[in-house]
Amino acid sequence: MVGNSSHPAALYKLRKVTRITALVILLLVVVGFFMPTDYRVERSVVINASKTKVYEEMLKGDRLAQWMFIQDGRLSSFDGVLGDGDSVFITYDSTSDQGVLSLITASESVVRFDVRPKPKINLVHNQILLSEVEGGTLVNWIIGGDLSAGLLSPYLALFANDIAGNNFERSLNQLKMLIERQNQ
Template identity: 25%
Template sequence: MKFLKNLFIVIAVLAIIIIVVGFFLPKHAHVERSIVINASQDKVFQQVNSFDDYNSWSPWYKLDPEAKYEYSGPDSGVGAKMSWESDNAQVGIGSQEIVESTYPKLVKTELLFGEDPNPGYATFELEELGPRETKVTWSFDADFGDNIVGRYFGFFLDSMLGDTYEEGLQALKQEIEQ
């Protein structure tokens, strides 16, 4: 009986520590990766400002080529939207809509995943380094507010998403440079 009481106390103390530490974790998470593509800023912008050819370089498409996609809104720019549904848990259900498009430097999308009403934001920033050389920075930002589980998730987001962004940027480079 004493063992169970001590076990309960240890579990309660650990739970309290996890909750308290969670409140000190950052509310905001940021992941960012960059690559230089041998193409004009215009050409890169046209590629990331539309979902028409997104799956030719998207790292998530490779995870489940059988996922169902639906497109709505304009073909490119603000309001262009892509929704997806997949049985693969790594792809899941969600949508992505272009919410900001500033030619030829920036494309920002709002992402919604599953039932979570809190969006994340993916941004492509394009910097012209030369007439046929563009630095592409792909970033993801999420605000977890007071969600302690989200804050723990955000703490590990770079290690979970960074490699996927690098893979996607390599595929984008290959697609554009062909």
């Protein structure tokens, strides 16, 4: 009989833990309904080259795939220079799904392009601003969009800066190395 007396206490504790867990989950869901699902990520780098040189090199078919980092994937190679309205496919190592990068408009000051990472995933609007600064060209990359990942969307949007920011830092550093290596 001594062993049976601990069961009601254990059941009570389990019931209490289950109720607290359910309340925490319910609270997270309710809070998520009031959080935004849109995001904005911004990163920049100074490249020791003229604005014209950076602009000319960044959209070349043999260069774009070298500097733009894509997690578990890559841009398809192409000849020439990406121009307004042109697109290039994104292929992934682990899936047959393809994404697409579409150049909206490009000038020596602003490059705008959209990325659809995979089919049925929202567009990610990208803008790269080029401006002359002492010592070279400031390349400022800004992305923004809206997530549609169900109940997780607001929480993913909250951490988008950390999640996506590392990829953009890597891309910008690769662009910097690529262009500065050519200038030597």
